[in-house]
Amino acid sequence: MWFRNLQVFRLASGWTYTPEKLMEGLDRSVFKPCGAMDRQAQGWVPPRGNPDELLFVQAQQMMLTLGVEQKILPVSVIRQYAQERARELEERQGFKPGRKQQRDIFDAVEAELLPRAFVKRRLTYVWIDPVHGWLVVDAASTGKADEVIEQLKLTLGELPLTLFKTVQAPGTAMTSWLSVGEVPGPFSIDQDCELRVAGEAGGSVRYTRHPLDKDEVNQHINRGKVAGKLALTWNDRISFVLTEQMQIKRLAFLDVLREQAEQTVDGGGDAFEADFAIMCGELAAMLGSLSEALGGESE
Numbered sequence: 373m374w375f376r377n378l379q380v381f382r383l384a385s386g387w388t389y390t391p392e393k394l395m396e397g398l399d400r401s402v403f404k405p406c407g408a409m410d411r412q413a414q415g416w417v418p419p420r421g422n423p424d425e426l427l428f429v430q431a432q433q434m435m436l437t438l439g440v441e442q443k444i445l446p447v448s449v450i451r452q453y454a455q456e457r458a459r460e461l462e463e464r465q466g467f468k469p470g471r472k473q474q475r476d477i478f479d480a481v482e483a484e485l486l487p488r489a490f491v492k493r494r495l496t497y498v499w500i501d502p503v504h505g506w507l508v509v510d511a512a513s514t515g516k517a518d519e520v521i522e523q524l525k526l527t528l529g530e531l532p533l534t535l536f537k538t539v540q541a542p543g544t545a546m547t548s549w550l551s552v553g554e555v556p557g558p559f560s561i562d563q564d565c566e567l568r569v570a571g572e573a574g575g576s577v578r579y580t581r582h583p584l585d586k587d588e589v590n591q592h593i594n595r596g597k598v599a600g601k602l603a604l605t606w607n608d609r610i611s612f613v614l615t616e617q618m619q620i621k622r623l624a625f626l627d628v629l630r631e632q633a634e635q636t637v638d639g640g641g642d643a644f645e646a647d648f649a650i651m652c653g654e655l656a657a658m659l660g661s662l663s664e665a666l667g668g669e670s671e
Contacts, residue, residue, distance in 0.1 A: 373420075373647045375497065375510040378612075378620035379517035380659065382669070383505045384532030391429045394436070397527040398426040403439040408487040414440040414523060419497065420644045430645060433652040434500040438520050443489040450485060454478045496520050504656045507533060512621060536618055536659075539667030543616035546599035553586040555604065556665045564603035564613060567592045576600070606658045614662075629654060 403415030417439035419428045428435040454477045458469050461477070469477065497510040498520055509517040525531045538545075549555045550565065563583060568576035577592055603622075605611045609629055613621045629650055636646035663669055 373497075373644055374623075374625050374651055375499070375508070375655070376623050377510060377512040378623060378655075379509040379511050379514060380536040380618065380620065381507040381509075381521075382534045382536050383500070383502065383507055384534060385505075386532050387502060387505070389502075389528065391427055391434060394434065394528075395427050397529075398436065401523070401527045402426065403441075406441050406443055406491060409483065410443070411445070411486070412440065412442045414438060414519075416523075416527070417495065428644075428648070430648055430652075432501075432503050433648070434502075435648060436498050436500070438496045438498070438523055439493065440496070440519070441491055441493045443486060443491055445482070445485055445489040450478060450482050453481045453485065457481060498524075499652065499655070501652060501656055504660070506656065506659060508655065514617075514619075536663075537670045538618075538663055539670050541616070542614055542618050542666065543598050543600060545666050546602040546614065546616070547593060550584065550586075550589050550599055550602065551593055553584075557661045558607040559661070559665060560605045560608075562603035562605055562611060564601070565589075565599060566601040567597040568600045569597055606661060610654060610658055625651065625654070 398416045401415050403417045404413055406413045415438075416426050417437050418425045419435045419437045426436065454474070457477045457480075458474055461473065462468050496516055496519070499506070499508045499510070501507070509520050511517045511520070521531065521533065546565075549561065550567075553561070555561060561584060563581050564579060565584060566576055566578045567589070577597065598616075600616050601613050601621075603611065603613045605626075609626055610623065611626060612623045615621060633643070633646045633650050636650075637643045
């Protein structure tokens with residue numbers, strides 16, 4: 373249940389959605405599997421598997437989960453069967469099928485294969501923190517996050533939401549941090565980073581599990597390279613990679629937090645609830661620290 377990637381948004385000041393109001397919308401958009409002729413289906417599923425719990429709420433923190441089901445039927449497979457059918461038709465009628473016939477064959481083959489296509493399902497988790505004003509999607513790409521946001525808009529009818537933006541751009545700040553060898557606040561620099569030349573044709577230098585020598589890094593910076601990614605640890609509790617697009621990737625909750633969750637479970641607590649409570653509290657504090665390190669949020 374621990375999040376692994378963060379796409380971070382800010383709830384607008386006018387956010388008024390109570391758990392009850394959210395549930396009304398979620399109930400109207402429950403996930404239903406693909407029908408025989410559907411290529412994709414999506415909707416809300418229970419975050420921890422309880423059929424009647426589309427929204428998990430704990431201490432004002434909320435979690436919901438988007439389920440997406442896709443049928444895997446590559447166009448190349450359809451084309452292969454369609455070409456075989458077209459050859460058979462050519463033999464019967466004595467001339468090659470025209471464009472319309474070929475289109476009809478392709479559509480017929482697709483309709484025939486689609487009900488038998490392999491189905492792939494994935495889940496995307498969303499954390500809503502109305503106390504601190506965060507909405508966070510556990511997704512590695514903006515595409516997956518956009519998918520969730522669009523479904524939320526359809527579910528609620530509106531979504532007062534903005535991107536998380538700071539006074540300092542992450543790329544500028546990370547370059548400065550690498551130059552001086554430290555980060556403001558309770559952050560430490562780890563051993564992964566990417567320095568690149570601006571522009572599509574520019575080169576890049578990547579450090580992976582490698583000590584970041586300040587003099588060596590500054591040589592690259594002085595040649596015009598800027599930081600695109602930087603691995604950081606917050607408060608000796610959470611490690612992650614920050615990107616210039618304000619994405620947080622390779623998120624890892626360190627042993628001190630996992631041990632804390634295990635102790636709660638050993639004491640009779642629910643594992644999902646313990647993990648969720650710790651994750652929400654730590655991420656809210658970490659995002660607040662990150663905002664401060666980047667000069668605060670821009671208006």
